[in-house]
Amino acid sequence: MHPTTQLLQEARDKVTFPTQELTKLIYGNEETYETFMKAQKVIASEPSIKNHPDYHNWGRKEQIIKSYEKLRIMHQHLNLANASHWAPMLSLFQGTTPSAVSFGMTVPALRFLGTDEQFNLWGPKFLTMEIVAAYAQTEIGHGSDVQNLETTATYDSQTDDFVLHTPSVSAVKFWPGELGFLSNYALVYAKLIFNGKNKGVHPFMVQIRDNSTHKPLKGVVVGDIGPKLGYSTKDNGFLAFENYRIPLNSLLARYVRIENGQFSRHGNEKISYASMMVSRQLIIFIYPRMAAQSLTVAIRYSITRQQFTNDKREENSVLEYQTQQDKLLPRLATCYGMIFSGLRIMELVDDNFHRVLKKDFSTLQQTHAILSALKAWSSQWVVDTAEWCRLSCGGHGYAHYSGIPAIYFDTAPNVTLEGENQVMYLQVARYLLKVLQYVEKNPEKVPFYFNFVLHIKETLANQSTDFGQLLKLTLTLQLISVAKKIKDNMSTGKSFQQIWNEVVGVQLLSVAQRYAEYFTYLVFQEYISNANPSVKEVLQQLCDLYSLQVILDNPNTLIESGRITVEQFKLFNETKIELLGKLKPQALGLVEAFNFSDNALRTCIGCHDGKPYEYIYEWATKENSVNIKGVPQAVNDLMGTKIKARL
C-alpha cells in the first residue's frame, strides 16, 4: 500500500464509533442525504461539469459560462426548485451556483409577500426558469438601512400603474446576485409614493430583460459590477430605471395594496424580514458544511504530512503535535454544533413559515432573532475556519490545489450579505433586552430558547462549573450588565438611540454572540440525548470541547464576576488538553462522516487515499495550463528587449 494511504488507513482503523450513525445525524433525513450523494455522483461523472484542476487559471468569463452549463446539466438530474435538492450542490461545485438567489431569495419573498394569485402567476415560471429574478434591494448609497433606499415607485392614478425611477447615482441598485447577466426579472425594493406621500419601501416584481433577446428593456440600465474577492461566477449587478412604467400588479400585495385608487395595509409590517429567513437559514445550513470540507482536507493532510522525527526516529504526522490538534479539533467540535443548529433552525423556520401563511405572527420575532444570531456567528466562523485550515496545511494550504482558498473566498461574502453581521447582532441584542423585560410582567411570553431569562436568580446562585451552566451564566451576566448600563445612562438625560449607538454598542455585540454560542450548546445537547448510544460518547466529548473553547476564548465576564478562580481556569486548560488527546484518534472518522467525494473537495492534498505529493506534482506538470501555453513567448519578448538598466 502507498505509504500515505497506509497512514490514513491506520487512522481509520483507530476510529471507535460507527461513522454512519453520525452521517445520519449530519444530513437530518434520508432524502437530503440521498440527494447530496446523487449530486456528488452526477458532478463527478459528467466530464463537462466535473470540477476541473485548472479552474483557477481560467478567466472569469469562462468560469461564468461553465457555471451556467453546470446548472443546465444539474437541472436534468435534480429538482432544483426544491431547496433540499439544490442547497447541497452549493458546496460541491467550483464557483457559486447560478439561480441560487432566484430560488433562495426571490421565490421565498414572492411566497411571503405576494398574494396567492401573484404566486400562481409567476411561481410556475420560476420552476421552468422562464423567469430568473434577482433580489434587488441594496443601492450604492444604502444597504443595511433599507428604510432610506432612494429608488421610487410613484403611483399614477391616471394610468393606474407605477413609474419606477432611479433619482441619483446613490440610488442605483448595486450588488444583487444574478442581476448582471442571468435575470430577466428583478424583485425591486422601492419607496412607494402614493398621492405624493412616502408609504415606505416595498417590493415590486419587475421585468428587466426581453423574453426572446434577453436584452435590457427600454428604460432599464443593467449589467455586472465586476470582479470581487472570490465569488467570481456570481454576476452581482447594477440596475437603474429611467421613468420606467410597471403595471399595478407588480407591487407584491399580500400586506399592502392599492385597489380602486386606495392604498391599504394588511397584517404585520415585520413580515418583510420573513422572506430573508429562508436565505439566512440556508447560510446557516450550508456553509458550516463548507467548513467541514476544509476540515476534511486539513485533517487528512495533517495525518499524511510528516515533519520531524520522534524518539523512535520515525517521522511524526503533524496531527501528532498538540499545537496542530489545537488548531483543528476545537473547530471540528464547533462544526458539529453548527451543523446541528442549522438543522434545528430549519425546523423552526419551517414552523414559523406555516404560521405566517395563516397570519399567525407569534413566532416571527423569536425566529428572526435566532436566525440573525446564528447567521452572524456561523458565517464569520466558517471564514475563520477556512483560514485556520489553510494555515494548518503550511505552504500547500496556500495553493488552490489544496481546495481551501476557494472555500475562504466563496464563504467570505456571507459575513456581509443577507444582513451585515454586526447589524444582525444588534437586532439580536434588541430582542434579548425585550425578552428580559417580559420576565416581570409577561413571563409566559418568553420563548423556549430564551427561557434562561426566567432563571436569572438560580443561574447567579448556582456554583456549578458545568460548561453549559457557565455559558448560561456568561450570557446572563452580560445581558444584565448591558441592560443596567442603558438604564443608568437614561437617567443622565441621554437619548436611547445615543446610548445604543455610542455607549453600549460593543457590549450589545458581545451579548448577542454569547446568545449564539449558548443556543448552539442547547441544540448540541438535544442532539446528544436523541443520538444512537454508539455515538453519544464522542458527541459529548465534542460538545465539551466546543463549550470549553468558548469559555476559554471569552473568560472576562466569568473572571470579573469572581465566579471562576484562576485555579479553575488552569484546570479548564488541562481538561481541554485531555479532550484533544481523546478526540485526536476520532478526528478522521468525524470528518469522513460527512462523506465528501474527492471531486467535491477539489483537493490534491486531502484525498481519500492520501498521496498528496503525487497529486500535487501531477497537477503542476499535467494540468497547470500556464505551463502549457502562452507565457513562454512573453518571456522571450522580455528577454529579447535590450533594457537599459542603470547599475
Ligand SMILES: Cc1cc2nc3c(=O)[nH]c(=O)nc-3n(C[C@H](O)[C@H](O)[C@H](O)COP(=O)(O)OP(=O)(O)OC[C@H]3O[C@@H](n4cnc5c(N)ncnc54)[C@H](O)[C@@H]3O)c2cc1C
Ligand atoms: C457578494 C455579495 C452579494 C450580495 N448580494 C445581494 C443581493 O442579492 N441583493 C441585494 O439587495 N444586496 C446584495 N448584497 C448587498 C448586501 O446585502 C449589503 O452589502 C449588506 O446588507 C451590507 O450593507 P452595506 O453594504 O450597506 O454595509 P454598511 O451598512 O454600509 O456597513 C458598513 C459598516 O457600517 C457598520 N454599520 C452599519 N449600520 C450600523 C449600525 N446601525 N450600527 C453599527 N454599525 C453599523 C457595519 O457593521 C459595517 O461595519 C450583496 C453583497 C455582497 C458583498
